[in-house]
Amino acid sequence: MRKIIVCTMISLDGYYEGRGKDVMALPFDEGFSAYNLERLRAADTLLLGRTSFEGFRGYWPPIADDPGAPPIEREISRHNNAIDKVVVSDSLTPGETAPWHNTRIVKRSGARDEVAELKRRPGKEILVFGSHLMWNDLFAAGLVDELHLMVGPGFVGGGTPVFEGRSPVRLRLLENRRLDGSELVLLRYGTLGQGG
Template sequence: MRKLIVTNMISLDGYYEGPGNNVMALPFDEGFSEYNAERLRAADTLLLGRATYEGFRSYWPPIADDTSQPPVEREISRLNTAMDKVVVSDTLTPNQTAPWNNTEIVKRADAHARVAALKESPGKEIIMFGSHTLWNDLLVAGLVDELHLMIGAGVLGAGTRVFEGPAPVRLRLLESRTLPDSSLVLTRHAPAA
């Protein structure tokens, strides 16, 4: 069975993004990109919500050929573009996926069943970045196998809280460590049950 791995950065005070949905308020560093590339190498399916998908689709494709970008960023671009993508959205249409034509669109009402089917299918890990609303829902539904949080040394004071859900979820710590050459602390969690 394939694992669904959710990977995100959060602030020290528990925010997923700053005020006004500003993810750039988070304290990114080189360790963030290196860890994301590591996760992408272990996966063959990228699962995203619509807003994250649209942001990634507009940002990542041209990075691969931009020689001014660090090699790790160019690798992330190539990996994102090459792998199959599944986006959960009730509004996105197939003619809105270019240049990422290897994208499957799943209606929100069908998301749990489709994710469960993806996990049962052969392949490598399913990776999820961003997509806060979707992964919180999948976590409560018991469909997330691991939650990888990179905790940055920054306090935002406001924004979008990391956890929002109708029910509490008990997690167990699998690992915690500082990422190499980084100020980010990685914590890996799995559902307690």
């Protein structure tokens, strides 16, 4: 069975984004991009919520051919452009996925069943970036296999907490390390199921 890997950045005080949904308030550095590229290389499906999909679609496609972009960002762009995408959304239409035509839209009411079926299909990892509300729901439903938290050396002081207080899920630490050339610490957890 394929794994769903949630890969996200958080502040030391546990926020997924700063006040006003400001993601750039987080303490990013080059280790963030390097680790995201590592995860993309191990995946063949990107699972996203609508807001994250629209943000990625608006940013990543042209980066692949931008000679002024850092090489790591150009490679991330190529992977994002090529990988199959599944978007959980009630409002997105197929005509709104361009230029990413390798995108399938799943309604929120059927998302858990669709994701469970996706996990049963052969293939590589299913990767989740961003998509906080979607993955919190899948996490509470026991559908997330691993949670990769990149903890940055900074406090945001408010915003959106990484967890939404849903059903408790037990975790097992699989790995902890400082990312190469970075101030970010990776905490990689496996889920043990629901029930605390």
